[in-house]
Amino acid sequence: MARIYNFSAGPSMLPEPVLQQAQQEMLDWRGSGMSVMEMSHRGPHFMAIAEQMKNDLIELLAVPANYRVLFLQAGASAQFAMIPQNILNGKTKACYVNTGAWSTAAIKEAGKYCEVQVAASGESTAFTTIPAYADWRVDPAAAYLHYTSNETIHGVEFNDIPDAGDLPLVCDMSSNILSRRVDIGHYGLIYAGAQKNMGPSGVTVVIVRDDLVGLEAKNTPAVFSYAQQAKADSMLNTPATYNWYLLGLTLQWLKGEGGVVAIEQRNIRKANKLYQAIDDSSLYRNPVDPACRSRMNVPFVLADATLDKAFLEQAEQQGLSTLAGHRSVGGMRASIYNAMPEAGVEALIEFMAEFERTH
Amino acid sequence: MARIYNFSAGPSMLPEPVLQQAQQEMLDWRGSGMSVMEMSHRGPHFMAIAEQMKNDLIELLAVPANYRVLFLQAGASAQFAMIPQNILNGKTKACYVNTGAWSTAAIKEAGKYCEVQVAASGESTAFTTIPAYADWRVDPAAAYLHYTSNETIHGVEFNDIPDAGDLPLVCDMSSNILSRRVDIGHYGLIYAGAQKNMGPSGVTVVIVRDDLVGLEAKNTPAVFSYAQQAKADSMLNTPATYNWYLLGLTLQWLKGEGGVVAIEQRNIRKANKLYQAIDDSSLYRNPVDPACRSRMNVPFVLADATLDKAFLEQAEQQGLSTLAGHRSVGGMRASIYNAMPEAGVEALIEFMAEFERTH
Numbered sequence: 001m002a003r004i005y006n007f008s009a010g011p012s013m014l015p016e017p018v019l020q021q022a023q024q025e026m027l028d029w030r031g032s033g034m035s036v037m038e039m040s041h042r043g044p045h046f047m048a049i050a051e052q053m054k055n056d057l058i059e060l061l062a063v064p065a066n067y068r069v070l071f072l073q074a075g076a077s078a079q080f081a082m083i084p085q086n087i088l089n090g091k092t093k094a095c096y097v098n099t100g101a102w103s104t105a106a107i108k109e110a111g112k113y114c115e116v117q118v119a120a121s122g123e124s125t126a127f128t129t130i131p132a133y134a135d136w137r138v139d140p141a142a143a144y145l146h147y148t149s150n151e152t153i154h155g156v157e158f159n160d161i162p163d164a165g166d167l168p169l170v171c172d173m174s175s176n177i178l179s180r181r182v183d184i185g186h187y188g189l190i191y192a193g194a195q196k197n198m199g200p201s202g203v204t205v206v207i208v209r210d211d212l213v214g215l216e217a218k219n220t221p222a223v224f225s226y227a228q229q230a231k232a233d234s235m236l237n238t239p240a241t242y243n244w245y246l247l248g249l250t251l252q253w254l255k256g257e258g259g260v261v262a263i264e265q266r267n268i269r270k271a272n273k274l275y276q277a278i279d280d281s282s283l284y285r286n287p288v289d290p291a292c293r294s295r296m297n298v299p300f301v302l303a304d305a306t307l308d309k310a311f312l313e314q315a316e317q318q319g320l321s322t323l324a325g326h327r328s329v330g331g332m333r334a335s336i337y338n339a340m341p342e343a344g345v346e347a348l349i350e351f352m353a354e355f356e357r358t359h
Numbered sequence: 360m361a362r363i364y365n366f367s368a369g370p371s372m373l374p375e376p377v378l379q380q381a382q383q384e385m386l387d388w389r390g391s392g393m394s395v396m397e398m399s400h401r402g403p404h405f406m407a408i409a410e411q412m413k414n415d416l417i418e419l420l421a422v423p424a425n426y427r428v429l430f431l432q433a434g435a436s437a438q439f440a441m442i443p444q445n446i447l448n449g450k451t452k453a454c455y456v457n458t459g460a461w462s463t464a465a466i467k468e469a470g471k472y473c474e475v476q477v478a479a480s481g482e483s484t485a486f487t488t489i490p491a492y493a494d495w496r497v498d499p500a501a502a503y504l505h506y507t508s509n510e511t512i513h514g515v516e517f518n519d520i521p522d523a524g525d526l527p528l529v530c531d532m533s534s535n536i537l538s539r540r541v542d543i544g545h546y547g548l549i550y551a552g553a554q555k556n557m558g559p560s561g562v563t564v565v566i567v568r569d570d571l572v573g574l575e576a577k578n579t580p581a582v583f584s585y586a587q588q589a590k591a592d593s594m595l596n597t598p599a600t601y602n603w604y605l606l607g608l609t610l611q612w613l614k615g616e617g618g619v620v621a622i623e624q625r626n627i628r629k630a631n632k633l634y635q636a637i638d639d640s641s642l643y644r645n646p647v648d649p650a651c652r653s654r655m656n657v658p659f660v661l662a663d664a665t666l667d668k669a670f671l672e673q674a675e676q677q678g679l680s681t682l683a684g685h686r687s688v689g690g691m692r693a694s695i696y697n698a699m700p701e702a703g704v705e706a707l708i709e710f711m712a713e714f715e716r717t718h
Contacts, residue, residue: 002392003386003387003392003393004391004392004393004396006392006393006398006403008397008398008399009398009399009599010399010597011397011398011400011597012397012399013393013397014396014397016386017396019385019386020385020386022385023382023385023386026378026379026381026382026385027362027375027378027379027382028362032363033361033363033680034362034363034364034372034679034680035373036367037370037373037558037559037605038365038367038371038373038559039367039370039562040364040367040368040369040370040371040681041370041560043367043681067584072433072563073432073433073434073437073493074431074432074433074437074583074596075432075582075594075596075597076583076596077581078432078580078582078583078596080434080580080581081580081581081582081583082580084503109580109581111575112578112580115563125587153570165374191599193465195597197398200396200397200496200600200601201400201597201598201599201600201601202432202562202599202600202601203561204601206447213377214605217469217470218446219472220467221437221439221440221441221471221583222436222439222468223433223434223436223437223440224433224437224440236436236552237433237434237435237437238370238434238560238677239560239561240432240559240560240561240602241370241559241560241561241601242559242560242561242601242602242605243561243599243602246396246601279520282482304650312648319392321393322391322399326588331520
């Protein structure tokens with residue numbers, strides 16, 4: 001079968017050149033006689049791969065020098081616990097903004113370690129809006145302010161960076177990192193699972209400002225101490241080496257595409273086209289406030305939900321895959337991360353129009 | 360360059376047929392139009408891959424029905440913390456046997472969560488022996504007894520299963536799982552990073568008896584709760600999907616080789632040949648008590664340490680790679696896991712003899 005357009009929310013499409021290079025190098029990485037996944041993580045080959053990968057990420061995100069860049073395991077969900085364990089620094093409260101399912105999960109987990117003050121919540125509008133900054137209640141005595149820059153399930157995305165006052169600003173960027181320009185210098189800490197815009201699942205990027213490193217609670221597991229991982233350059237124990245390699249190939253691809261500036265323009269075009277097609281139709285509807293519609297995850301419902309099954313089946317037949325919405329909200333969802341070509345979005349729009357004409 | 364023999368302690372050699380299949384399926388897994396690493400972990404393709412992999416592991420290890428089999432992230436080092444967090448069950452003490460560097464690391468981490476009683480230690484013999492069972496001091500009031508069945512750095516391996524009395528027996532099997540027959544029914548919990556005998560790094564197998572699931576401390580991170588991961592079939596959050604797939608391919612390969620019974624015979628032959636060559640020489644020496652020499656990791660020193668550099672360089676030139684001992688102990692180490700062919704061990708022996716003749 002030919003390659004399909006895969007609209008999965010993550011793990012998700014990877015650039016074809018990345019897969020081709022991984023395929024070519026599978027049994028012998030550049031004359032080493034080994035697959036990357038067979039290499040000692042402390043050997044010269046893998047050390048070179050790791051260094052290139054880290055430097056490319058620093059370059060692409062323009063990470064300032066006073067930040068540590070870590071590559072950890074166990075997903076962004078592990079960070080939900082690691083963040084309070086590492087940066088509460090003896091304080092008893094943290095502020096969280098709730099804009100959807102992933103904020104909610106972060107809040108629930110943080111509650112194990114401190115009092116959580118929900119500074120603002122979109123719950124009253126079923127997470128179709130981001131509460132106005134003027135209404136946020138941020139406690140200056142809290143350890144930090146946490147928010148989720150893009151909600152994959154609800155399709156809500158921040159278009160600017162909230163002002164956290166003197167608090168360290170902490171952000172879950174799992175689903176929009178590297179998809180748009182962002183000034184890392186505004187943050188105390190950002191984190192992101194790789195499986196949307198950076199590579200396969202199994203590696204989580206954490207970028208943390210120096211002053212927040214070394215504050216962990218005494219019983220924090222060693223592998224979850226930012227300080228210990230920073231000191232060991234994320235090799236306190238064996239890292240997920242092949243995942244690092246694929247992350248590195250994806251970053252190389254992104255650099256070749258023109259970096260974050262260029263991919264952001266493409267992502268804007270892709271999202272605008274798809275939202276326009278939805279708004280122009282009478283069959284499809286996206287419920288999110290246009291001011292905070294996600295460029296990455298486009299949820300939509302059909303006016304007649306009995307057509308959902310036919311929509312998904314016919315889409316699948318045309319090589320448009322994994323368009324079902326998250327089981328918690330139903331409907332449809334098109335995830336259109338960096339690696340989704342514009343042609344994929346156009347094929348989806350064409351299919352949607354044809355489906356509307358015939359139903 | 361041709362494929363080499365890679366004696367790395369982990370990540371380490373994988374069976375060539377595994378790499379070939381991964382290469383072939385890289386851009387399109389069995390007509391799905393996707394790479395495995397692009398698949399939603401909740402989609403039908405990946406669910407089938409995951410189920411097959413889990414069933415193959417259960418079959419190969421003959422895991423009894425009253426055990427849960429989990430595939431987690433963050434390495435065996437994460438288990439050093441997760442085990443006390445999950446199974447202390449309100450008790451304040453755990454017993455640990457110290458047979459080398461990895462036992463020592465487990466003991467250090469457990470000390471964050473409870474009093475650690477070292478039931479026995481090989482430290483007085485520089486970890487070249489396993490203390491006689493009669494001398495072990497196991498406290499029946501402890502929550503569990505932990506040991507490391509194979510020490511990768513010191514090259515010490517248990518040849519039978521210690522008697523833990525009424526305590527749950529907990530074992531780090533990272534470096535000898537699936538290399539020899541073992542009766543899982545003797546254990547409360549076993550765990551193993553994949554990167555020696557099961558696949559690439561990035562996934563950790565945990566096999567835990569039902570009665571030890573659900574006892575975790577209240578502030579245990581969700582992703583580190585055996586109960587929550589068991590309930591979610593290790594998909595509480597996005598798993599390391601491609602690593603699961605490669606683990607699955609490696610298990611399929613092992614089944615094709617005749618399973619654990621057949622590979623154990625091959626491993627015995629490989630280890631016996633190499634130890635014999637060392638013992639017969641006057642240049643090489645292995646310091647470990649023959650009763651507990653590891654079949655997986657064979658450390659040895661040269662009588663004249665000034666020859667180390669020449670030994671490593673000439674070995675590398677002949678495609679015998681990563682033979683340097685761990686930086687903490689020096690000398691040489693040949694790791695000869697399941698995927699190391701007998702021909703690789705023979706090539707090493709031949710090289711060692713030739714090197715001895717000419718130096």
